[in-house]
Amino acid sequence: MLTITNLTYRYPDGTPALRGIDLAIAAGEKVALLGVNGAGKSTLLLHLNGTLRPASGAIVVDGLPVTPQNLRQIRARVGLVFQDPDDQLFSPTVFDDVAFGPLYMGLAPAEAAQRVQQALQAVGMMGYERRAPHRLSLGQRKRVALATVLAMQPSLLALDEPSAGLDPRARRALSELLRALPQTMLVSTHDLALVADVFPRAIVLAEGRVVADEATASLLAHHSRLLQYGLI
Amino acid sequence: MADESLADRALAPASGIAVYDGRVTTWLALGYIFTLAWLPAGAWDALIMAALILWFVIGCGRIGLRLIWRRSLVAWPFALAALTLAIARPGEPIAQFTIGGQAFTVTDAGIVATATVMIKSWLSVQAVMALIATTHFSELLTALAALRLPPLLVMILGMAYRYLFILQDEALRMLRARDSRSAALPNRRAGRNLRWRATITGRMVGTLFVRAYERSERIYAAMLARGYDGQPLTTPPPSLRRIDYVLLIGGSAACIGLIIVAYT
Amino acid sequence: MWWQWIAERITLGLHIPDGFLHAPVALLWWLPTVIAVGVATRAVRQSLDDRAVPLMGVMAAFIFAAQMLNFPIAGGTSGHVLGGAFAAIVLGPWAGMIVMTCVIALQAILFQDGGIVAMGANIFNMGIATAAIGGWIARPLLTRNGSFTTNRLWIATVTAGAGWLSVMAAAALTSAQLVLSDLPAAIVFPAMLGVHAVIGIGEGLITAAAVLFLVTTRPDLLQANAPAGTSSARVAVIGLIIAAVTAAFAPLASPDPDGLERIAEDVGFIERATDAPYHMLPDYTIPWLGETPLSTILAGLIGVAVMIGLIWVIAALLRSRPPARS
Numbered sequence: 001m002l003t004i005t006n007l008t009y010r011y012p013d014g015t016p017a018l019r020g021i022d023l024a025i026a027a028g029e030k031v032a033l034l035g036v037n038g039a040g041k042s043t044l045l046l047h048l049n050g051t052l053r054p055a056s057g058a059i060v061v062d063g064l065p066v067t068p069q070n071l072r073q074i075r076a077r078v079g080l081v082f083q084d085p086d087d088q089l090f091s092p093t094v095f096d097d098v099a100f101g102p103l104y105m106g107l108a109p110a111e112a113a114q115r116v117q118q119a120l121q122a123v124g125m126m127g128y129e130r131r132a133p134h135r136l137s138l139g140q141r142k143r144v145a146l147a148t149v150l151a152m153q154p155s156l157l158a159l160d161e162p163s164a165g166l167d168p169r170a171r172r173a174l175s176e177l178l179r180a181l182p183q184t185m186l187v188s189t190h191d192l193a194l195v196a197d198v199f200p201r202a203i204v205l206a207e208g209r210v211v212a213d214e215a216t217a218s219l220l221a222h223h224s225r226l227l228q229y230g231l232i
Numbered sequence: 233m234a235d236e237s238l239a240d241r242a243l244a245p246a247s248g249i250a251v252y253d254g255r256v257t258t259w260l261a262l263g264y265i266f267t268l269a270w271l272p273a274g275a276w277d278a279l280i281m282a283a284l285i286l287w288f289v290i291g292c293g294r295i296g297l298r299l300i301w302r303r304s305l306v307a308w309p310f311a312l313a314a315l316t317l318a319i320a321r322p323g324e325p326i327a328q329f330t331i332g333g334q335a336f337t338v339t340d341a342g343i344v345a346t347a348t349v350m351i352k353s354w355l356s357v358q359a360v361m362a363l364i365a366t367t368h369f370s371e372l373l374t375a376l377a378a379l380r381l382p383p384l385l386v387m388i389l390g391m392a393y394r395y396l397f398i399l400q401d402e403a404l405r406m407l408r409a410r411d412s413r414s415a416a417l418p419n420r421r422a423g424r425n426l427r428w429r430a431t432i433t434g435r436m437v438g439t440l441f442v443r444a445y446e447r448s449e450r451i452y453a454a455m456l457a458r459g460y461d462g463q464p465l466t467t468p469p470p471s472l473r474r475i476d477y478v479l480l481i482g483g484s485a486a487c488i489g490l491i492i493v494a495y496t
Numbered sequence: 497m498w499w500q501w502i503a504e505r506i507t508l509g510l511h512i513p514d515g516f517l518h519a520p521v522a523l524l525w526w527l528p529t530v531i532a533v534g535v536a537t538r539a540v541r542q543s544l545d546d547r548a549v550p551l552m553g554v555m556a557a558f559i560f561a562a563q564m565l566n567f568p569i570a571g572g573t574s575g576h577v578l579g580g581a582f583a584a585i586v587l588g589p590w591a592g593m594i595v596m597t598c599v600i601a602l603q604a605i606l607f608q609d610g611g612i613v614a615m616g617a618n619i620f621n622m623g624i625a626t627a628a629i630g631g632w633i634a635r636p637l638l639t640r641n642g643s644f645t646t647n648r649l650w651i652a653t654v655t656a657g658a659g660w661l662s663v664m665a666a667a668a669l670t671s672a673q674l675v676l677s678d679l680p681a682a683i684v685f686p687a688m689l690g691v692h693a694v695i696g697i698g699e700g701l702i703t704a705a706a707v708l709f710l711v712t713t714r715p716d717l718l719q720a721n722a723p724a725g726t727s728s729a730r731v732a733v734i735g736l737i738i739a740a741v742t743a744a745f746a747p748l749a750s751p752d753p754d755g756l757e758r759i760a761e762d763v764g765f766i767e768r769a770t771d772a773p774y775h776m777l778p779d780y781t782i783p784w785l786g787e788t789p790l791s792t793i794l795a796g797l798i799g800v801a802v803m804i805g806l807i808w809v810i811a812a813l814l815r816s817r818p819p820a821r822s
Binding site for chain 3 (some may be wrong): 262265266268269270303304313314316317319320321345348349350351352353354355356357360361363364369372380382384385387388389390391392393394395396398399400402403404406407423426427429430431432433434435436437438439440441442444445447448449451452455456460461462
C-alpha cells in the first residue's frame, strides 16, 4: 500500500532532516509515527503527497510512485491533514471547505455535495454545513479538517498531530473516530494514550532515522526505551 | 519569491563592516545608490569606478562577492525592458529589424543608454544586498529615524518586519494545505475554472486577513499589558565615533568624486 | 522552471528597479509620496491612536504574505494579489497607504524588489494610487450611512472593479514614469497595460472574494471605524493630486537630457513658470563659473538641493503638528 525506500531529505539550508527512511505499510494498517519535535515526523508526512521532494529515495502509494508528473493523482489518494486546522480551512462555510477537494477534482456539484454529506457524517459534524469554520471549537475544526480530505476518498490518511491541543472529551471522540475509519493511516503524534487506543503498530523516528518499528504493545511495555526516545 | 538567506545574515552580521555603526552603512549605501542615479548615460569611467568601489567594500566586508552576484540576478528580467531603450534613443543607426510590419532602428545612443541602465540597476541591487548583509534591520530603522522618518512609521516598519516571516510561514502552510487537496482523477479535468480558483485564493486572503487582524489585537493587548501608551519609545542612539565620521566623509567624498568624474 | 521564474518576475513588473528612472523623474515622484505618507501617518495616529503600531505593522506583514498566495492561471504561470485596493477597502484609504508603503519599502530593502531611488514612484504607483482607488472610490460606494452594504452582487462588482482599476492605474503610472525616462511609449504602454489588464482580472476576483469572505464571516471587521478623512484631509487630497500632476508633467517641459543637466533645466523651467523676478541659474549655469561642466554640476546640485529641501519642508510641516489625542 505504502512503500518508502531510502528516503532522504535536506532542508533548504542543507541541514539533513531525513536520513534514509525505509518502511512499508500494508492496506488497512493503522500506524503511529512517534518521535520528539524535530525528529522528522512532519517532514516525512509532507513527502507522502509530494509537498516536499526528497533528495533521494522513492515513495510508492498504491502502486503509483510519487513524482512531479503524477502529483495530482497522488493527492487524490493521500489525504494529508495538517496540524493546525486553521491552515486548512479557508472558506466562509464548512460546506464550501469540504467541497473544495471534490470540486477541484472535477466532480459535478451534486456528486460533490453527496461527498460532503458522507464526509461530515463520518466525522460526526452533520448539521454544521452552513457554519463558519472559525466559529467552531478546535476539536470541531479538527474534525472538519479531517472531513475535507475524507470527501476526496483517499486510500491513505496522513494526519499530523491530530490530538494536539484537544481537551480530554474531544480526544476520546477523536480516538473513537480514528478507530472507526477504514482507511490506512500514518499518524504522527505525541499522545501515547491515543497510540495505545488506536494504533497496533508504532514507528519511532529520531534525527531523521527509524529507530523502532514494532507492535505498540511491546514498545509501550519498555519504560526505559520510551524514556530513551523522549516519548515520555 | 523571497530570498531570505541574505536578510537572515543581517540577523547575525559576522563581517568586518558590521563593526561600523549601522547608521553609517545605511547612509552610505543610500548615498551610493542616489549617486548612481545621477550618472548620465555613457559615463563609463564613473560607472567602472563606482563598481570597483562597491566591490572593494563588499570584499572588505567579507560578504562574498560571488554570493552577491548570484543573488543580484533578480534585477535582470526587468532589464529586458531596458532593451527597448536601444530603439528609443535618436542616434546613429546600427541595426534595423521589423516586427509585425513595424520597423525598429537600434542606435548607438540607444545601446549606450541600455548598457548604462543595466549597469546602474545591477550595481544598485548589489549595494542594497551589501547593506542588508552587514546591517541589522533595527540599525537600519535607527538610521531612517535619524533621517527624520516619522517615529510612528519607523515603529510600524519594525513591527512589520517582526511579523513578516511569521505570516509568510502561515501563508506557506495554507498554500501547502490547499495544494494537498488539489487533486486530479484520471480522465477528468481538474481545477474547475479560473474564476473559481481565484475565488478560493481570495478566501484564503480573507482568512489570512482575519488571522492577522486577530493576531494584531493580541499583540496590542500584550503591549498594553507591558505599559505601552502609544508614545514611541525612543532611546537616543549612541553618538557616532570618530571612525564613523571618517567613513562618512570618505564615502561622501567618493560619491561626489563619481559625480565630478561623470560630468567633466 | 526558468520561464516560470521570468513570468513571475514580469508580473512583479510594477516594481521599478533603480537605474531605470531618470533621477529627476524619480526624485519628483517622491514629492506626492511624501505628502501622502505624511498625511496618512497623521490620520492613522488620530483615528487609531495607540492601536496604530500593532495593527498597521501586522497588516503590512499580512499584505506581504497575501502576495504569496497564488493560484495557477495557465502554463505554469500564476496570479497573485497586489493588495492595495483590498487594504484600503477594509482598513480605509490612509491606513491602506501606510500599510502598502511599509510593504513596498520592505520589499525593496529586504528582497530587492523595486529600487531605492525609485521607491518614491513605486510607493505612489502601488501604494498611494491603489489605496486611493480602494478607499476613495470603492469604499464610499460600499457604505451607506456609515455601515457596510449587504448587497453581495454590488459588493462583488464594486470590489472587483476597484481591484482591476487599481492594477491598471499602477501600470499606467509605471508606464508614464518609464516613458518620461525615455523608454519608448509605443512599446511600454501597450505592453504594460495589456499584461496588467489580464493580471488585474485576478486582482479583481481575489479582492472581491476576500471582501465577500469578510462580509460573510467577520462583518464586524468591516464596520470597524476606519481612519476617516478629517477636514484637512480633503485639502491634502487636492494637494496630493496637484503634486502628482506636477510630478508627471514637469519633466515633459524639458525633453531630452537626463541627469543633472535635466534637473538644472527643470529648475530653470520652474523659475520661469513662477515669473521669478530674477534668475537664480541663468542658462542653467552659475554665472561666475561660465559655461563649464563644473558650472552645470553645481547648477544641478543646487536644483537637487532645492527639491530635497522642498520635500523636507513638507515632511517637517506634516510632522510638526502634535497628534490630537482623544
